[in-house]
Amino acid sequence: MSAKKIIIEPVTRVEGHGKVTILLDEQQQVTQARLHIVEFRGFERFIQGRPYWEIPVLVQRLCGICPVSHHLAAAKAMDGIIGVDQLTPTAEKMRRLMHYGQMFQSHALHFFHLCSPDLLFGFDADVAIRNVVGVARKHPELAVQGVMMRKYGQEIIKATAGKKIHGTGAIPGGINKNLSIAERDELLKDIDQMIEWSRAALKIAKDYTFEHLEELKDFGSFESNHVSLVRKDGAMDLYHGDLRAITADGETIFDHLDYQDYFKYIAEEVRPWSYMKFPFIKSIGPEDGWYRVGPLSRINACDFIDTPEAEEARKEFMAVTDGKPNNLTMAYHWTRMIEELHSAEKIRDLLNDPDLQGTDLVVKGERREESVGLIEAPRGTLFHHYKVDENDQVTMANLIVSTTNNNTPMNLAVEGVARKYLSGTEITEGLLNHVEVAIRAYDPCLSCATHALGKMPLEIELRDAEGELLDRKAR
């Protein structure tokens, strides 16, 4: 009997489309799982020749789901291109407000619409119930909160970027508007409610994790390195910081790295079966140098959080693993909601900061040829790297999106779940459900993950343990 593949597609309730291939050996044991991303944008090529000031607006086309993160990462890179290392307080705080608004709405969407059905009904529940409509029926107040929280985050994006999607707020060297008193007062009205709902969502995620801790320890979990931006003093900082990488035990791999030099420490491996690259820490190598990013890694990597309620929540979370990094795949949900609360606290503090009504919006400096912008996007560290020539045209762009950073981890999570739940050669409902739940923990944004290799016809190859080509599909 020859080796066999099981293919599951599409992964429902993940933003974008994905496809999973599970490779079996002759004994019908799982040897590997592969999450394929079947979308691409040819984006780095499209950007070439465009003027640099257009890029922060243009890159929002990369993805309809996380445009604000791309907008801000590109704007940060373009600050460097025009020689600006320090924005005015108004500009930086407006961008931060935009970013926390994006974080808040993205995490809310993920938690209430995509993840809560799994937590509330159980992974094995019938998919006919285990969905957002099911949540709305059984827990109508939660469904409403999810919608309202998402809307609140979008209103912040509108007030800072000019539009809910595809705004123009962040420009090279600063921002193009401040926050009017009217806009501020409108947003202040609901912030206490948002904080309260964030606390409640955090409690759901936390209680769930505590209740199912034993089961989750095994659920697509594995030890990994973690990478995150961290503020100079060690605080979590979702908008800006230096790069830090730690091992699964919390040992430092690198710290206080200026991300302008990221390419000295992080490389990307191309594997023939995936359009998505596989980033790794160079000093460790491609085999073991892969890492996780996102809420779990950020909470693991930082020394503290600078807002009181989220810091309380962080301590409680870290206590579960005695202060060591937590490596549970399903702990992403809990940490995501710690960040939800942190974002709400940050939004409150910013709305009360008179700097947002400042009028000093843009600074200019000496043109540079090359620059890197990093940001902690909702799904993890997002890298934007550009070269711009003397005519102001982009000549090189390299992007490593959050989901690409989590490429190896997602494959491992699927593999772990498949090992556990696969019996025989049939795809059971149970297997399907568990694979989905594992992938969803990482909140992958597949729609923006595959621009990396440019435009080429899509082709999927399937190979057995001996490397024999078993099947190939092209489109």
Next chain:
Amino acid sequence: MADKLKFTIDGVEVQAEHGQTILDAADAAGIYIPRLCAHPDLKPIGSCRICTVVVNGRPQAACVQPAAEGMVVENDTPEMLEHRRNLIDMMFVEGNHFCMFCEKSGNCELQAMAYRFGITAPQYPSQFPDKDVDASHPDVMMDYNRCILCTRCVRASQELDGKNVFQSIGRGFGRKIGVNGRQALGDTDLNVDDRAADPTICPVGCIIKKRVGFEVPIGERKFDHEPIGSEIEKG
């Protein structure tokens, strides 16, 4: 010679000076006839045909056609709307117009025209033509993806700047705006303060000043709150 002559646009009586075009007389009367290649500071050339009206039963370009006593002009009719929609539509598909990341968005006359006429998606297949960007000039950039060949830059350079930076070259589908023949913009004597480089001359986002992208936020752009033509209709 009588002072003023009289004619009607869509049944409304309009007065005109002798020699005045239909378009100018309509403007003075607070009636908006859509236009793209016409510009108040430039001589009209009747090239884009957006301003086409029916004069005594025959289509004419209002920006070049002089008004005459007793003329019956049809402007705001379903037929003319259809005709203008088609033209605008073709302009969109013959170029690469990505309003979403265009600095001119909100100030763009083509985009504003599309909004005014209720065009949300093109009905013709996009051509995705291969067009260049000329960024050789230190202060001004030309993005040919967005050029609609209105020649306002050509006329502005000649008539207002006393230069000859831009020319219309080639024919038919291959027609394009050239600079000093077939050179690059950086080789010309264009100055960033020339009227030809002024953002109100180029109706779209083709000729733009470098490094000022997106400094005006959404909500403060010319057509953000009122459709194109409103200033004429308000009188």
